[in-house]
Amino acid sequence: MNKALLEMRGITKVYPNGVVANKDVHFSLREGEIHAIAGENGAGKSTLMKIMFGMEEPSEGDIFIKDEKVKLQSAQDAIDRGIGMVHQHFMLVPSFTVAENMVLGMEPRKGVGINYAEAVRMTEETAKKYNLAVDPKAKVEDLTVGMKQKVEILKALLRGAKILVLDEPTAVLTPQETEELFRELKQLREQGHTIVFISHKLKEVKAICDRITIMRSGRSEGVFQTKDVTEQEISRLMVGRDVVLKYDKEILSIGEPVLTVQGLGVNDAHGKALLSDINFAVRGGQIVGIAGVEGNGQTQLIEALTGSLRGVSSQGSVLMKGKDIRESDILDIRRLGVSYIPEDRMHQGIASDASIADNLLSTQYRTKAMNKGPFLNGSRIAKLAVSLVEEFKVRCSGPSQPIGMLSGGNMQKVVVARECSTEPQLLIAEQPTRGVDIGAAQFIHQKLLELRSDDCAILLVSADLNEILEISDSLLVMYEGKIVAFFEEPSKVSEEELGLYMLGIHRQDEEQIRRAVNHV
């Protein structure tokens, strides 16, 4: 029972772009256990699982199954070795029936055709064996999310999976569905299966897992018997800080509110609340941080503030210098003096085939200063580009170099330079230092602080606690679309305490949270 069924030794993964996703990770799985891998987004959980499932090859390190060294070069290799994976985004064909999805790639035949009766029978047999009821003839697109997940699990089992890897399986489930899933997983364990459960939800990890491996910043922080550790301890290990950054922050007299959000709620088209009752204010010369595990409504909040919410309805008010901008479009909001550093550089933040100069211009090309009659003012633009490249120490061969050829840190500096160059009244910075080197990160932090000294209001959304605790003047914590805590002196908050709020274990009372609006 205690012998390792699967072992990963010394796994290091460096991606071609230089990102180190795993550093010397050891992972050992015992037969018949449910083993959690817990960690923040970007801690390296998914990369580790991709390596286990043959989708990525490790740069260093080996994988052993029952003490035999194996090379997993494709998903098929992993499947052949009895490893099955339930991806976070389901790998199902929506227009197919359950049975068709089940047998895809290993279709039972009758002559040249598929033996559908056999496919249905195989599905039913597997479903019965593992006590996971599905309708083999139902179309997948008509199924609920929970049902789809069942089909995914059955797919893996049908292919002979003894080890089942579930990537954030509860993220998409309702509480009832989650409970059902747990029951099923326990049952599978009883039948001799081994389960890897990837999650950052501590309650769930406690509820179902035998052991837990905690990951942070690409490293393993240790393996524990779940019953021996408290939620607090796990949370501390998950969100602890590596290096403590220190900045000399000027003490400023804080100005008038620039952004005031009152009673903001956002519902999706089905009426499900994505955000509810959000209240806070950001004043000139103040950095308000928003902490929280990703996917707890931060994205929707930023979309609401930047005019990019679509297909959803909202209530309450978002006042930018007294004007409600809920119905305004992106351009209107930018014209009010709002700048925005987006989370996803490649998707939104840059046009990678365009030059650095063109990328710096996108927030200013309409202005009088940058135009001369019907034409763009080439010399002004060149001057702007040169001075920003210099000021932000962008390492490049010159402003005409395509931005896509720069390193991540330098690209991000261009984005920050552009958004800071318009003398914004409000800067929304979303994960401003994600995936950049320490040097660039510190540089960007300095720039944010300079902007703060210039009386700009800054809303900082970040999953990097190091950053958010040091830079922010006050701090909000979001959980499940709500604000659950407000801190006036973030640098005095311990990570441990913050972790409890981020993971939904604690929650401040209404009155404390409300101070976010009026606090000066």
Next chain:
Amino acid sequence: MNSLFDVIFTTDFAFSVLRVTTPILFAALGALISNRAGIINIGMEGIMLVAALAGVIVSSYTHSAWVGLLGAVMSGTLIAGILAFFTLKFKTHIILGGVAINMFASGGTVFILYLLSGDKGSSTSLASKVLPSVEIPLLKDIPVLGPILSGHHILTYVSIIAVFVVYYLLNRTPLGLRIRSVGENPHAAQSVGVSVVIIQYMALLLSGFFAGLGGAYMSMGYLSLFTRDMIAGRGWIAIAAESMGRSTTVGTALTSLLFGTADALSNALQVLKIPAELIATLPYVATVIGLVIYAVSETRKKNKKLKSPLVK
């Protein structure tokens, strides 16, 4: 008006509908297969043209219509294979690849025709063979149905059978299941060990195979020789039919028949003084309208759907 009915409600007219539908149907079935694998082959027109010429050349040199047919189908498959090689291996843009195939075909066929026959217009000097027409015993003696359904070119019957074959292939065979899965969710296919590239190769080759049959019909049935640009837009009509038929076998077959009818009507409607040139645009107009209706309804559907879910 009466005169129009006189033309349409004749067995001759119904017979001619099937006759003109054949090449469209073949190519539309080919387009259907590649589209279902998520890869749009706009080189159908060119592939048909090459196949039409190949059929004529091979049959005239071998003195066998059947070997000619084989040559036509193989050349169609080969051209599709070249397109597949460039798009799947070299990552040439599939649309530009299709444009290249069409360009190659329209000039290349004339080039080869000239080299072999010294004529740039048609293959009259090549003694090419024609595939036979078939009278179907029993059926041919039934009044009305007999004259409509019997006595067609053999490939016309093959095209009708092909509808069932393609339906079976796509909906009932492992290959069909994989083709559809690759077109709809390639990641899903990949995750269970189905090779997306191999499936797309096969789908493109099959589309070339069917376009090849359509081309062979043109030069060894519909006409008994090759003339330059003889496909005259049928490859495009086929793509339109597939698109209008919403990428289902039955829909594609029915729209092909509809467009074939429009083609046949273009002669009949001249009685009504409706010009053939305008009738010829009907398939394309219908397709644009169909496409717009579809796009509008999709946009509406999408707007209703949750745009940015809470959990990524």
Next chain:
Amino acid sequence: MFKVKYFEYIRTSAVIVIALAIAFLIISLVSNQPVKTIGIFLFEPLSSKGHIGNVIEMAIPLMFTGLAVSLLFRANMFNLGAEGIFYFSGVVTSVLAIHLTLDGWLHPIVAIAAGSIVGALLSAIPGILKAKWNANELVTSLMFNNILFGVGLYLLNYHLRDAKAFANVSYKFEKTALLSKMVPGTRIHTGLLIVIVLIIAAHLFLYKTKWGYELRMTGINRNFARYSGMKTAKVIILVHLIAGFIAGMGGSVEVLGMYNRFQWTSLPGYGLDGALVAMLAKNNPISVIGAALFLAYIRIGADMMARLSDVPSEMISIIQAIIILLISAEQFLKFWKNRMLLKEAKEA
């Protein structure tokens, strides 16, 4: 040492070299006097003023459509509708050239303007459908090519056809409508000036104005453009309007510059050739001139070859197909680029 940034130039050159090598190979296989034939193919277009004129005459429509397609490709719009618009605007211009009575200088201006505007409006339809409902602009534009051809042919056969003429051609254009010739001994017409002006204007528009900037950014990354506050739907409609205008003007100019009757009974193919020109020009307006001249040159070379030797001119479409297949092939020579990148990374 080669730099990565020259990679695209090297690649384009390599494609042309390969295509020409294949041309020589075909000639060698087909011709009885391969060396002489290759000589004709390569040098005959330069052999006389008239032949040089032929190259330039042919390059004019290619520049128009190449420019139109370049702008569309720049905006990342896959629209091949220049073909149908080129044809249909030619018909519209012909109608006015036949039926209008105007002063010499005004007549072509009015006729060409009408053709261009009709082109712009027709082109806007797929653009609007794309911008508003995300209808696939490729399929709609391809369908439009066939629709416009059908309608144009109908107009020719039923309303413009000269019954007295020997073939399926329109009535003669009014003399006042024709574009004047610029170089004696050739048929080079004032359309050349028009297209050069247009190319320079497009260059300025694309690189020197805020609208051109919006177009380029929308084409490179529509999300980035939207995030920056650009109205990308408007940009898409605008580029369709401009491209349609240019393609339409190309058809109009070609009709009035080269013919005295409308006589296209099939699509002339310049729209799809425009895609090839745009690809060779890497979607740069100024480079369109060189790309169009190159394409015109090898075509005239092939024509001369067909006239003076035993190899038919249709060889050129094989060469064109090879150029398209290779030049849009992302992976072609990619291994070499990767090697260069690695080398540079190591040296850095």
